[in-house]
Amino acid sequence: MSTVLLDKDRHDRTRFNCGVDALNSYLRMMAGQQARRDNSRTFVLPDAANESQIIGFYTLTMTPIDLRALPEALQKKHHSSTSAGLIARLAVDQRYRGQGWGEWLLIDALKKLLHASDTVGFPLVVVDAKDGARDFYTKYGFTAFHDLDYKLFISMAEIRASFAR
Incomplete structure (x- = not known):
């Protein structure tokens, strides 16, 4: 199995339901x-x-x-950096919950961002872990920013090291 770019002619966005209206709406109306x-x-x-x-x-x-x-330590190391990769949204349809697809999608997203960072450098990947998703991301090594409990990051160095294992 592999992810593909969303194609409104091939993918039934109306049937998707992750249980979070904002994510469902984004997929249906804004992603394209x-x-x-x-x-x-x-x-x-x-x-x-x-x-x-x-x-x-x-x-x-x-x-x-x-x-x-x-x-x-990261401030000093990345003092000239201004941007990071962002996993802006990640969701699994309720019919497929509990089967490991969230983890699978996260790993796939991190691999894509790691590949992108080899071409255009950026030091971090950021997620906004809203709607109770914080524990999911911290399990995979994401850390909260000092000022925002739901905004998390992981360094490209950590991602690279985890895929090297």
Whole structure:
């Protein structure tokens, strides 16, 4: 299985339901627009039994970073950095919950961002862990920014090291 870019002609966005209205609405109404404007890219994981059905999705883009919100060691190391990769959204349809697809999608997103960082350098990946998702991300090594409990980050060095194992 592999993720593919969202294609409104191939993927049934109306059937997707992760239980969070904002994420469902984004997939249905905004993801395609944002891609056409080159603001973000949304990747979907289609069900192998029916390619039009979406198991889950994530959206990638870039985000500015406030270095003052990072631990001091990272502030010093990345003092000239201004942006990070952003996993803007990540969701799994309720029908596929409890089967490991969230972890699968996160790893896939991190691999894509790692590959992108080999071409255009950036030091961190950021997520906004709203709607109770904080524990999910901290389990995979994400750390909260000093000033925002729901905004988390992981360094590209940590990602690279975890895939090297």
